[in-house]
Amino acid sequence: MQRIYFDNAATTPLDPEVFKAMLPFFNEKFGNPSSIYSYGRETRMAIENARKTVAKILNAHPSEIFFTSGGTESTNTAINAAVNDLGCKHIISSPLEHHATLHSIEYLAKTGKVKLSYVHILANGQIDYNDLEKLLKESDEKCLVTLMHANNEIGNITDIERVAYLCEKHDAICNIDTVQTVGHFPIDLQKVHVHFINAAAHKIHGPKGVGMLYINKNIKIHPFINGGSQERNMRAGTENIYGIVGFAKALEIAVENMEEESLHIKEVKNYMKESLVKNIPGVHFNGDPEGESLYTVLSVAFPKTEKSDMLLFNLDINNICASGGSACTSGAEAASHVISAISKNPDQTTVRFSFSKYNTKEEVDLVVEKLKKII
Numbered sequence: 001m002q003r004i005y006f007d008n009a010a011t012t013p014l015d016p017e018v019f020k021a022m023l024p025f026f027n028e029k030f031g032n033p034s035s036i037y038s039y040g041r042e043t044r045m046a047i048e049n050a051r052k053t054v055a056k057i058l059n060a061h062p063s064e065i066f067f068t069s070g071g072t073e074s075t076n077t078a079i080n081a082a083v084n085d086l087g088c089k090h091i092i093s094s095p096l097e098h099h100a101t102l103h104s105i106e107y108l109a110k111t112g113k114v115k116l117s118y119v120h121i122l123a124n125g126q127i128d129y130n131d132l133e134k135l136l137k138e139s140d141e142k143c144l145v146t147l148m149h150a151n152n153e154i155g156n157i158t159d160i161e162r163v164a165y166l167c168e169k170h171d172a173i174c175n176i177d178t179v180q181t182v183g184h185f186p187i188d189l190q191k192v193h194v195h196f197i198n199a200a201a202h203k204i205h206g207p208k209g210v211g212m213l214y215i216n217k218n219i220k221i222h223p224f225i226n227g228g229s230q231e232r233n234m235r236a237g238t239e240n241i242y243g244i245v246g247f248a249k250a251l252e253i254a255v256e257n258m259e260e261e262s263l264h265i266k267e268v269k270n271y272m273k274e275s276l277v278k279n280i281p282g283v284h285f286n287g288d289p290e291g292e293s294l295y296t297v298l299s300v301a302f303p304k305t306e307k308s309d310m311l312l313f314n315l316d317i318n319n320i321c322a323s324g325g326s327a328c329t330s331g332a333e334a335a336s337h338v339i340s341a342i343s344k345n346p347d348q349t350t351v352r353f354s355f356s357k358y359n360t361k362e363e364v365d366l367v368v369e370k371l372k373k374i375i
Contacts, residue, residue, distance in 0.1 A: 004320045007321045008354040009152050010354070013356070022242040022246040029042055033230075046241060053251065054247070058182075058189050069209055069240070071199065073211065074213035075198055081224070091146060096151055115141065125288055136169075149187075152180050174196070176197045177198060178198060179211075182204070184262065195216045198213050198214070201247035201250050206250030210247045221234075265295050268364060272364045275368045276371070285299060301343070303347065324349075324352070
């Protein structure tokens with residue numbers, strides 16, 4: 001049986017066009033961008049062209065775009081800068097954030113640097129904006145609000161314009177984790193007034209190990225990694241040239257084809273949703289799939305049976321790649337903090353299916369057939 005890859009929220013396959021754009025920088029264009037001779041100048045130019053491409057797509061200034069090793073480093077940089085450089089003593093976040101955020105803010109709270117508050121989560125997994133405003137209004141300290149644009153496990157989308165407006169109103173620093181949405185949704189940083197956003201190339205058919213941090217030009221922060229003057233003194237270390245070139249190319253392709261590809265992916269997701277309802281009794285979906293939801297992610301709660309406990313393992317045996325997470329731990333599968341926060345039902349097994357431009361309805365049919373047999 002062919003391998004079916006339905007775990008694109010974890011990582012995506014590299015687009016052949018992206019690989020082609022990266023290739024020259026592996027061999028003939030190998031110069032260190034900090035060198036002043038021609039080999040260095042051509043790689044420096046490649047980085048600056050990539051920066052301009054990313055800035056134009058996000059409607060930001062090139063001076064606001066910094067390349068990093070990925071979403072985790074970008075998030076850590078933003079959160080630590082807000083506390084150490086911008087005077088934030090109170091962090092407001094949600095219990096549904098990616099661990100790159102959660103572990104960072106928990107550490108800062110544990111070391112006594114900040115007070116930590118979590119915004120209330122509604123039954124459908126959306127954040128309670130009234131509670132967010134209440135937390136901001138009642139805070140005596142300067143706040144950092146750090147929230148994700150779209151949840152990587154259940155796909156819920158946060159209204160970042162509303163969050164940015166509340167932050168502006170209460171003079172708070174705003175960091176939005178856009179790892180799952182850059183390249184999938186139009187983001188206009190002239191319209192959404194935030195201080196930081198981040199992205200990772202490998203979520204949009206780019207290479208792993210490269211990401212981006214947007215730092216609003218109205219704030220000044222210190223580098224998170226010291227030791228060199230790269231990235232305009234903001235991130236020390238020789239630049240990942242082929243990664244940066246690949247990131248810009250992947251983003252360019254994603255945005256060029258966004259309308260067409262998002263429709264295709266949405267169709268595949270909805271087709272799977274309908275097929276599961278038709279074929280698996282008692283199945284339901286986590287989060288808000290009918291409302292504001294990421295078109296690439298479908299979080300499915302299967303009724304718990306003897307067989308469903310080994311669901312991911314059985315899918316893997318059948319060459320189907322998906323990821324899990326459930327409210328209670330079973331075997332090697334750790335409980336998902338996201339599912340635990342929105343569902344207290346121990347009688348379900350959660351599987352996240354996430355889709356890309358390469359997936360088809362035929363693949364959905366094969367997976368649903370297998371699931372019928374497994375469950």
